Amino acid sequence: MPNVHLNLENCQQQQLEVRLSVTPRQSSLGLQLPSWTPGSYLIRDYVRHLEGLEVWQAGNRLAIRRQTPSRWQLDLDHLAPLAISYRVHAAELSVRTCHLSPDHGFLALAAVVLEVEGERWHPHQLSLSLPPGWHSFIPLPEGAGHWLAKDFDQLIDSPVEVGPHRQHDFEVAGVPHRWVTWGKDLTDQELTSADPNWLIDVAKVCAASCALMGESRPAADSYLFVLHLTESGYGGLEHDQSTVLQFSRKALAKPDGRRKLLQLVAHEYLHQWNVRRLRPAELTPYNYGEAAVVPTLWFAEGITSYFDQLVPHAAGISSEEALLEDLGTDLSRYLLTPGRQVQSLLSSGQEAWVKLYKADADAPNSQISYYLKGAVVALVLDLHLRRQGASLPQVLRALWASHGRWGRGYQQGDLQAAFASLAPDLQTLLPQWLNGTDDPSLDNYLADVGLQLQAEPGKHLDLGWQCAQSNGLLSVTRIRRHGPASEAGVIVGDELLALDDERLRQVEDLELLLAPEFLGERQLLLARDGRVRQLTVSPQPPAPCRWSLVPMPMVSEAMLEARRRWLTLQPPRGQGL
Structure with missing residues (x-):
């Protein structure tokens, strides 16, 4: 040994x-x-x-x-x-x-x-x-x-x-759990004394995760949470019997910080089923020496990302208003990512090893996260299944029963069959959503539960770029393909000097000169590789800067009931678990 x-x-x-x-x-x-x-x-x-x-x-x-x-x-x-x-x-x-x-x-x-x-x-x-x-x-x-x-x-x-950390113990359905925190400004003792309900709420999230899977107890026979509270950063990594979380102290101090941390807890805790034990066939067993193309990462991570927001709400520790805000934020990020029209959801998972974790300034133009689009497709799948009297939790539980419980790796065909068994038309629709780059009919599905996406127009003319100030210089950090700046010849890294002879020193200077009433051709002075250039740019009217998920007017009681059951992970009315 x-x-x-x-x-x-x-x-x-x-x-x-x-x-x-x-x-x-x-x-x-x-x-x-x-x-x-x-x-x-x-x-x-x-x-x-x-x-x-x-x-x-x-x-x-x-x-x-x-x-x-x-x-x-x-x-x-x-x-x-x-x-x-x-x-x-x-x-x-x-x-x-x-x-x-x-x-x-x-x-x-x-x-x-x-x-x-x-x-x-x-x-x-x-x-x-x-x-x-x-x-x-x-x-x-x-x-x-x-x-x-x-x-x-x-x-x-x-x-x-x-x-020199303190350990905090609690139980979920009789299974021992441990919580350990490391961080310069927020020790374990401060965390629990400042918020005595913290571990109670974590236990509620864990119990709600078990309920989502149709299980009376966790998959692990003991579980360890490790939290690193740092100045910045966010993330988590799942394991069979534990998870390690990283969260920003500054983010935790914000009004939504506690809710976001609980969502991260839910995400990684759910992974003890989906990903760790209910595992893609390509990762059964692991090959630690080389990359494996995994076409089903959209299910492994996207489905989990969708449920991680709903689980705290189902546990009774997040309001419907807050949940709709979080869902709207993700839908907004999705709709503001042009790469969703270039890279399919299936390709996003297959190319994870060389794209998602190696994103550069052009990444938003060329790719879409399988976490993000996977969660969007999961939302659509859930609402589509509910039209048929079923739900996405049923699919997850069925796959757990047929594959995860026995350590059988699943393939794309297994997922396809599980969805089609509850909604036969998904035999055709699901491959379209996975392989295509067109958006699913979000408005149509959200209307089922009395919701709609509401666009918020931007306050400035649209040049299709993002700029930032660093070391006293105002530079272009991102360019949207085929946008006004791109068509004019601006590239990432260009230093912006002046617009229409007005000196640019900070982002606020640029915003003042791009007020909506100043539509028309503009003269842009920039520096690239030590040489000054002048370009003509033609801004477009302000584009939406974000979308919000809001209730529709005149919603029926049936829609309200369908929304409540959806957001609390309950089956459609008249259906069993």
């Missing part, structure tokens, strides 16, 4: 020491560090942080042959135990990387632990050396000074949080 020891005592240098002890089973032995971690579809090349790899056997240092940047080969004369050691630099704070400082430590073990050939499906033992006063929080069974994983997959699926 491989024994992994991590020494985190050198936290000031943000470096941990790894010792891996194993008795080889074969004379030709490979060692490999994963290149990515499940749930985050990007080749991260964790090996760039590894240094000083040595392998010793019976007092002799062995020669190591490097086969790829993240794989090594050993040729052994005998099968005596091996002592493998190396260091990992841990200075990147995210939910999928490693961060070690004098305040805490967080390890995504895919970035730390080498896979020993032939040992993937065997138990692994983990132990730690920590600075004085630090505690460890790991979602693994604990023994006498160590933790035991049933195999390599479970080991690297277990995030490690350490530090």
Whole structure:
């Protein structure tokens, strides 16, 4: 059994020491560090942080042959135990990387632990050396000074949080849950004393997630929440028995901050079913060395993104008004993303490894997030199914019963069949929504529940660009394809100097000169690559700057009832769960 020891005592240098002890089973032995971690579809090349790899056997240092940047080969004369050691630099704070400082430590073990050939499906033992006063929080069974994983997959699926933190315990349907927070300005104690209902509401979200899945208890037999409260940032990463969340202290202080954090909790908690156990076939099992094209990420992430807003409302801790505001914000972001007319939802998932996580200034023109459009299509699917007396939760539960509960990976055809079994016309409609770039009929479906999208016109003439001030310069940060600025020859990175001979120094100067009454050709002076240029631009009338989701006038009682049941995840009237 491989024994992994991590020494985190050198936290000031943000470096941990790894010792891996194993008795080889074969004379030709490979060692490999994963290149990515499940749930985050990007080749991260964790090996760039590894240094000083040595392998010793019976007092002799062995020669190591490097086969790829993240794989090594050993040729052994005998099968005596091996002592493998190396260091990992841990200075990147995210939910999928490693961060070690004098305040805490967080390890995504895919970035730390080498896979020993032939040992993937065997138990692994983990132990730690920590600075004085630090505690460890790991979602693994604990023994006498160590933790035991049933195999390599479970080991690297277990995030490690350490530090002088407090742990808060609660239960969901009798299942033990733990909550741990790290953050400079908001410690665990401050979090719970400032908001004594916080863990109560988290438990309600967890219970509502179980109800959505048609289950009386969580899928995991214990669960760990780790929250990193940081100056900025947002995100989460799901695991079988835990999740790691990152949330901004500034965002939490806003009026909607608590609600947004609970939605993040709901999203990652739902993943213990959808994604972790109800898993795409392409990720069954994981291939940690290379990317796998996953056509069904729209379901894995989009469906979860749709439900993460509804679950807190169904749990009774979010108002209908707030929920409609959040749904409207997502619909507005979708409608303001021109890339939705270029990249299909299916392609968005298939290209996740090379596009979504590597977005550049042109990304809004060329792509659409499978999280965002997936949630929009999920909304349409839910309302379409409700026309047939069914609902989207029924599809999710059916797939859990047929695939997730048994560890069967699903394919696109399985999803298609599950939807068509409740609404036969989805056999035709769903492929159109997945493969096409036309918008689903949002207005038509929202009208079923007495809602409509209301456009808010912009206050300034439309040039199809975004600008920002930095270091005293006003520059173009984004260009909409075929917009007025693009047609005039403006490109990202251009420094804006003057408009109609009026000097530009900040965004407010530009906005004053783009008042709606100044429609017509304009002379733009800019600098590019150290040279000054003059271009003629023709602004268009103000375009919508956002959409809001609002109630329709003169709504019937039947529409109001349909809306209430939809937003609280209840089946249509007259239908069972």
